[in-house]
């Protein structure tokens with residue numbers, strides 16, 4: 366790995382996506398290195414995960430800053446000090462200001478637990494369950510000024526079963542998050558991600574061979 370992609374990972378909670386990224390890097394499957402983990406929540410378990418793996422971790426509490434812009438300026442300073450190539454939001458529950466977006470143009474990605482543009486916001490699995498969709502999933506996308514509106518990089522689809530609860534669906538989705546987030550980051554590491562307007566193209570990649578999914582299954586049609 367000559368020049369692994371340098372990541373800054375922003376978290377607020379459990380950090381299971383962070384853990385999946387760490388594990389894939391340690392396995393040698395993901396050609397990246399985590400230069401810093403930053404949490405806005407001092408109690409985030411993700412901070413402990415980072416420390417366990419010897420990764421630099423910082424906590425930035427919102428109450429220590431007067432404005433959102435001041436907060437984001439410190440985020441930018443920390444990430445730049447580590448020469449981060451890609452900012453990875455992994456359950457980071459805070460809106461970023463335009464100052465931050467401008468500091469890392471086309472270099473900030475997020476994972477969302479729904480098939481965007483359906484069910485943006487903080488209750489993806491709950492909203493999908495309540496709506497009654499037959500499929501949901503997760504989406505890795507670029508971050509823009511909107512809430513979960515940026516160009517889509519990769520999605521994974523999971524079925525929603527009639528006896529699903531928010532929790533069972535969220536768990537099924539989370540397993541897929543752990544797979545597609547590392548895949549998306551690896552696309553960046555390989556220089557395969559190209560953005561045309563709001564469309565993302567992954568260069569030299571086979572697209573899915575699946576023609577259609579049905580839930581419930583078709584019976585003879």
Ligand code: GRF
Nearest residue numbers: 379380381382456476477478
């Ligand atoms: C994930 O469901 C992610 O999609 C959402 O927040 C959750 C974070 O989980 N944005 P974790 O902290 O990575 O375990």
